[in-house]
Amino acid sequence: MAADRLYLDHAATTPMLPAARDAMMEAMANWANPSSPHADGRAARARLEDARRRIAAALGWSGHVIFTSGASEAIAIGLLRAKGGRIVTSPVEHDAVLRVTKGAARLAVASDGLALSSREGGNLSPALSSNAAQEMDPRLRGDDDQAEVGTLLAIQHVNNETGVIQPLDRIDRDGAILFADCAQSAGKLPLPDADMIAISAHKFGGPPGIGALLIRDLALIEPSGGQEQGYRAGTENLPAILAMVAALEAREDWLPRATALRARLDAGIEAAGGIIVARDAPRLPVIASYRMPGLSARAQLIQFDLAGISVSAGSACSSGSLKTSHVLGAMGWDEDAAAEVVRVSFGPQTCDSDMDRFLAIWKSMAAKAFGRASQ
Numbered sequence: 021m022a023a024d025r026l027y028l029d030h031a032a033t034t035p036m037l038p039a040a041r042d043a044m045m046e047a048m049a050n051w052a053n054p055s056s057p058h059a060d061g062r063a064a065r066a067r068l069e070d071a072r073r074r075i076a077a078a079l080g081w082s083g084h085v086i087f088t089s090g091a092s093e094a095i096a097i098g099l100l101r102a103k104g105g106r107i108v109t110s111p112v113e114h115d116a117v118l119r120v121t122k123g124a125a126r127l128a129v130a131s132d133g134l135a136l137s138s139r140e141g142g143n144l145s146p147a148l149s150s151n152a153a154q155e156m157d158p159r160l161r162g163d164d165d166q167a168e169v170g171t172l173l174a175i176q177h178v179n180n181e182t183g184v185i186q187p188l189d190r191i192d193r194d195g196a197i198l199f200a201d202c203a204q205s206a207g208k209l210p211l212p213d214a215d216m217i218a219i220s221a222h223k224f225g226g227p228p229g230i231g232a233l234l235i236r237d238l239a240l241i242e243p244s245g246g247q248e249q250g251y252r253a254g255t256e257n258l259p260a261i262l263a264m265v266a267a268l269e270a271r272e273d274w275l276p277r278a279t280a281l282r283a284r285l286d287a288g289i290e291a292a293g294g295i296i297v298a299r300d301a302p303r304l305p306v307i308a309s310y311r312m313p314g315l316s317a318r319a320q321l322i323q324f325d326l327a328g329i330s331v332s333a334g335s336a337c338s339s340g341s342l343k344t345s346h347v348l349g350a351m352g353w354d355e356d357a358a359a360e361v362v363r364v365s366f367g368p369q370t371c372d373s374d375m376d377r378f379l380a381i382w383k384s385m386a387a388k389a390f391g392r393a394s395q
Contacts (some may be wrong), residue, residue, distance in 0.1 A: 031306070035225070312382070
């Protein structure tokens with residue numbers, strides 16, 4: 021990133037950590053196809069399998085690891101090739117999930133972005149939308165009727181736009197298969213107790229174009245042939261895989277510092293008349309979304325960019341068109357209000373002075389916007 025710019029779009033991608041860059045450069049200078057039978061290929065295979073073990077260890081994962089090109093491919097493999105019954109998901113998922121689950125039953129979402137409602141005993145149960153109630157697996161709606169085997173519940177661990185954390189470890193899923201999109205949480209929060217998990221290296225300081233599907237039991241999905249134990253075709257990208265490992269092993273626990281930074285930002289935004297999206301929901305402290313009444317997100321992004329600050333309006337996978345956020349719409353925001361929301365996301369190097377610089381620009385823009393609105 022340019023030295024004179026302030027980068028606050030880490031939810032879109034986080035710059036590679038030095039350890040990841042070093043590991044990738046070393047591997048690019050010394051690697052071979054892991055499927056080749058000669059000595060060089062066997063050495064590459066050994067490094068690949070060692071990387072698989074190290075990733076599982078770094079994440080505290082006891083199941084299988086299938087390397088993919090990123091979280092989107094991991095999601096497609098897990099959801100499109102899952103064996104058994106129907107898929108149930110929520111309307112606030114990443115586009116990568118929504119694209120491959122068209123026609124699936126959707127959970128209801130509360131105004132705070134949570135798709136899970138409180139239940140007696142401290143557990144949580146999926147809250148049904150009216151059009152999903154009749155389609156939902158009985159185990160997920162509390163009925164006593166016999167349930168269809170193999171229902172797959174796909175819920176994002178941390179929302180990429182709002183930072184809202186779905187408390188997946190408290191779901192009363194009663195045997196349903198849980199798929200967790202952990203692109204934003206892996207490397208920051210402990211993994212949830214799920215059957216399948218998607219991760220993406222460039223969200224935690226690894227390189228782009230590499231990720232993994234973590235899966236408890238390979239029998240949950242149909243094989244496709246090729247590499248990765250027959251579940252993903254294509255030569256493994258060993259340099260990127262080794263860089264992903266290095267990024268996970270080099271990460272620090274910077275969430276307490278990020279929590280203080282976001283509290284500083286939240287207070288400044290509210291004091292200046294802004295609105296915090298999902299203010300009272302449990303949120304990952306490195307992602308926050310704010311509404312500036314009276315000024316569109318498009319205008320805000322232009323002015324922030326001119327001031328040398330990089331932020332975004334929602335997901336990087338869709339913000340190029342700046343379409344209205346489906347996440348905010350599912351939370352009950354009207355189109356006009358949702359069109360005034362920008363996302364700010366932190367990285368390990370973000371500091372107090374960065375918050376002050378952002379807030380100074382935000383307050384200046386907001387004062388002008390509020391002044392126009394009052395005229």
